[in-house]
Amino acid sequence: MTTVKEQEKIQEQFKERMNEDELLNCMRCGFCLPSCPTYVESGFDEAHSPRGRIALMKGVVDGLIEPDEDVERSLDLCLGCRACEPVCPSGVNYGHLLEEARDIINQNKKHSFPVKVVRKAVFHHLFPHQNRMRNITGLLGFYQRSGLQKLARNTGVMKLFPETMATMEKVLPAVPKMKEMKNRPEYLPAEGKVSKRVAFFSGCLMDTMFLETNNATVKLLQAGGCEIVIPKSQACCGALHGHSGEKAEGKALAKRNIQAFEEIKADYIITNAGGCGAFLIEYDHLLKDEPEWHDRAKAFSAKLKDFTEVLIECRLHENVPLSLPPAAVTYQDSCHLRNVMHTSSAPRRLLNAIDGLQFRxxxxxxxxxxxxxxxxxxxxxMSMQILDYKMEQAKSSEAAIIATANPGCLLQMQLGIEREGLTGKVKAVHLADLLYEAMEYGIQTAETSRSATTAAAAKS
Structure with missing residues (x-):
């Protein structure tokens, strides 16, 4: 509960820091309402819509509304998916308003001691340090491989945890060994003629828990003719910080990444995680008030691309055989990849290029x-309500494969599959993993076909 003094500080900061022009851009037309999951799932509660949240922010700025628990609750319940932005006729940058409001509230309220400890540990002592991320992920790997995971499940220990967390434990990927996580390349040559020189943003979770997806991504880029530089000094993108009211730490991470990548003469900076990409591509906005960094951030953001866009540009789907056994596949957009990075057609074009797969x-x-x-x-x-709707649509597609391009989406879809009892019938995969599997299978199939043709010609 915020005190009167805290509310006064929050209100003062809202007046100083919130972009009033942006708040006034909202025409209250309501075009955003059908696109907002929390508005729909809350039973069309206006307070849980983009229009309603902007009205609350404006009310706080004008001194008409106190920044109390109801206001904070409305902002907390927002997914930050930014689906409201593409449909807004006024072009309101809702995501920027939301992040600023959350940061103001978080920086001017007193958290309970346990919350303060957890936030400090996660935002300041874990995610900014890749070696610590590796160590924590390594502990998870030990849990999976040592027999502790099997013991925890057999003894019913997992039932002591909330249902969602217990189910999530079942769908976590097999964690690589510590040696694999530590021995990461800094340069990878292109296969054949060099078409692009790219820098790869490896991320924190992506280069630990989802290491195999990173490996698949760089192999696909190599096959497309990209030589790849992977800066060792890069850091976490800062998205988790920016979305959770830790903007200062997000800025610090942004500066580390800009420094790490700006000396590399690369055509593009590549990411394979929609959530990371959306935050990285807005570094210029994040650092807009720092003249010595803004132009550098702008140059960084201008080079950022999702890996699917680069694979299309390199014509991987035309130059490399992509094939898999017959199956139906569907695609779940990463919100940030679609709504912020504006990438939606490239993943679908690549899925449609895989022989044997029927895209639905x-x-x-x-x-x-x-x-x-x-x-x-x-x-x-609220998350499970939204997931239940998503799984209804996934089941209606009758696809055996659900592809996506973000680690959070991937885990959520795997969680949905487990909750629906579809394990073994439907699988969720990162698009990079699916494409790499298709490339390996396609090359093997092509070689087998050539060998058979050669043998037949020799006999004749």
């Missing part, structure tokens, strides 16, 4: 799955 568009594929960083943990009830 899922209804409302662009609607959030409910993952949203750590939202599925801190707002489990």
């Amino acid at each position: 568009e899922m209804k409302d594929a662009d609607r959030c799955c409910g993952s949203a960083g750590i939202y599925n943990i801190v707002e489990s009830e």
